[in-house]
Amino acid sequence: MMKIRNIYLLMPVFCLIGCSDFLEESSQDEVRPAMVSDLEQILLGDGYRDGHNFFYMSEIFTDNQKSVEPLSNVEDEYEQKKWRFLWDAKMFDDDGGGYNGECWEIPYKGILGCNLVLEYLDDMKGEDYIRESLRGEALILRSWYYFHLVNFFGIAYNQGNPATDLGVPLKLDPTVTGQFFTRNTVEEVYLQIERDLLHGIRLLSENKYDRNFFRINHLAAKAILSRVYLYMENWDKALAYADSVLMEKSNLLDLNDGGRVYHTSSTPDEIIWAREYNSGYEVSFQPRLSPPFIASDDLVGIYTDNVDLRQKIYLYYDGSITRGYAGVNKGYYDYAAIQGIRTAELYLNRAEVYSRKYLAGGQDEFRVKALADLNELRKYRINKSKYIEVNLTDGQELLDFCLLERRRELCGETCHRWCDVRRLGVTVTHLLYDSSIEYQQDMGHYVLPIPKLITEQNPALEQNQ
Template sequence: MKIRKIYLLMSVLWLTGCSDFLEESSQDEVRPAMISDLEQILLGDGYHDNHNFFYMTEIFTDNVKSVEPLVYVQDEYERNKWRYLWDSKMFDDDGGGYYNGCWEIPYKGILGCNLVLDYLDDMKGEDLVRESLRGEALVLRSWYYFHLINFFGVAYNQGNPETDLGVPLKLDATVTGQFFTRNTVKEVYARIEQDLLRGNKLLSTNRYDRNFFRIDHLAAKAILSRVYLYMEDWDKALAYADSVLMVKSNLLDLNDGGRVYNTSSTPDEIIWVREYSEGFSISFQPRLSPPFILSENLIDIYTDNVDFRKSLFLYYNSTITRGYPGISKGSSDYGKMQGIRTAELYLNRAESYVRKYLAGGQDEFRLKALADLNKLRKYRLNKSKYAEVDLTDGQELLDFCLTERRRELCGETSHRWCDVRRLGVMVTHLLYDSSIEYEQNMEYYALPIPKVITEQNPSLVQNQ
């Protein structure tokens, strides 16, 4: 077997439908010998360290505002204003310019996972490792599809998932000349759920040592909780949150300082973490403010001198008068770490309890929601000024829970983007030099597929 042929295959952007990249017959020659060979492919090409799309969606949300660009970041302003205004040409050469993070990169990650899944059964090695790696690849593939469907499909709880268009499902690494069509939102979610459930079972029953830079059974359960939350299956969302928190319930106490994504000294609440490279760009020489920074709409939901998240999650640049440019939750100065934390599971469970309280009126669910919210806040607020909340009105409690979710999860793995869509939030954006307010009802909003992708694959129906 020549392992380089695996990497040749990895370079193929198979979803374009162009068959001349690689002859299909060469598939028979791609034969790694050991499970460890496939593990390296998953680590190198499945996880994609150098390409990360988690931060890309912030600019579409109410977490961001436009400010006058300094001359040094004028190009960045011209490129990103198309996204800020939700323009249909945001990813096209005659608009904001092609960006590969929302479509191409996730599908390349899926291709890496498919390669592993295709060849695992032919590999020599320990069965426990084989099945654990199978579970890891299934969950990681689901993670990519979960983001893709929330980029390009209408939110599951909005519209009609049985007919709304999602993204194409490609479940093997075979290269053909086929033009792939878009599966429905329901079909994609069903596949995500199926693979997560199987992956969770495999990872739970075939355990071997992994660090938190790789997906394990807790990460699989945490993703299931998020998926079911978006599907409004409250019982399953809280059940999978429970299953994580019963094993790992730690929260970092911000009274002691530190970062929630500190991977070196205080990984108290990290379940899974990866580096990211796309965010509110800041030039390091000199340190300049970017043209799109955090909005007062976000900043003002934190209580001054009480909520440590305001000073530890959000950061100033060197010119304080320009406000907060970004979000920092990692161990480096610019927080280039994202993933899944126990804090999200408390919030998933709390929201599920509140929804059940609103539906049935059982006070036990209200009390359980408050217990989760108060526990999280105890680790986030100044202890000398901390006071528990006790809300009896269901709608007030839900509003408080969703605001707490925004405070805690801003800037991470597209949480706010997904939340404004599933909650049907109306987002208003105003360019710094314009008097025209641009509004977008996120309830049915989905990103446009880049034109370079639809030109290469004419079977893909564009979002309107």
């Protein structure tokens, strides 16, 4: 920690973060990092931001959660989070749901850590191949944060005009400028994400450095890029990068054999990248702490009872107090809050592209390929004694089934449903447990409000309307 604290002497606070006490003063004569390995430790700590989970919290904005009467122990949580559940503009403000920096401040702090590493790598002593590998890792991790930021606060790429729609500010170095940062466009942010990913993939591919799956590698970067292109509706590139990953790693965990997809200590079959994030994870294994917003009936209902194994394995059932499915849990107790990237996503990315190509052009080869990917995934998810291959001929039915399978498989992970309801233009309906008033939101053009604390400290930021 001494090394991390000292190197912060070299960097400013981003005006866009809005945290005046983020940096602490230290003596100028303390030891500063000198080795590439010192920056590696900063990347692992301040780059990866363990302990903060802005991934699962986005479920509350979607059709994957519903409101239930809060138990006495979680009444305060209900009062805070109902503002998010109703998409209220004051959800992150003190006069509303209360300040929460998970969606804005935490990603930018991760970016700050990545920028710091990128800025000073060339000044450190060490092996060149490790230096370049860490550079690639930092670039990819930075792109990951910007990808989530622009999808939190900017209109979905395919739903508006990315050339003019406001995204988030781009800050690509840790130097002091004294300026307030304005918001770049959605297109500008996506282009930077693409550049970082392509550069990072090249560096990681050319400079081999042993990593376990708790750190981003070249396969994770290609998987992220496949998702980015999918959201941009660049179907050919989304397909190409999904292919590239699956040619190297195509494993799927057979749920018939037990285990969970993120129980990393014993069933790492399909994990490409995974990190454990406890903060923001709402599924409790203690009945008295069962959350006030749980898995929706709509989500639970898309699994066929006693056929689709994911219903009982992915969704945690709190039967002791008859509250139903408390939420998504894809790891065991020791790895309950894991988030990351799995091979299953690449099968679904590829199947969606093939389905769309079949719907657009009618070539049967795309239908066959889409079904092959969907059935390959499902045979590892459906009770073997009841498994039947899907065979659809109508293009729209095939695409609809593919998107439903995506929801079944990826619920609760790395903002998948949040991004999907937005890019697909889904209208979501929410109802508080004690009210008959329905609240509806067209997610196609919905964006999160920037916390008031942030806009007050950076008046150059234009608030979302």
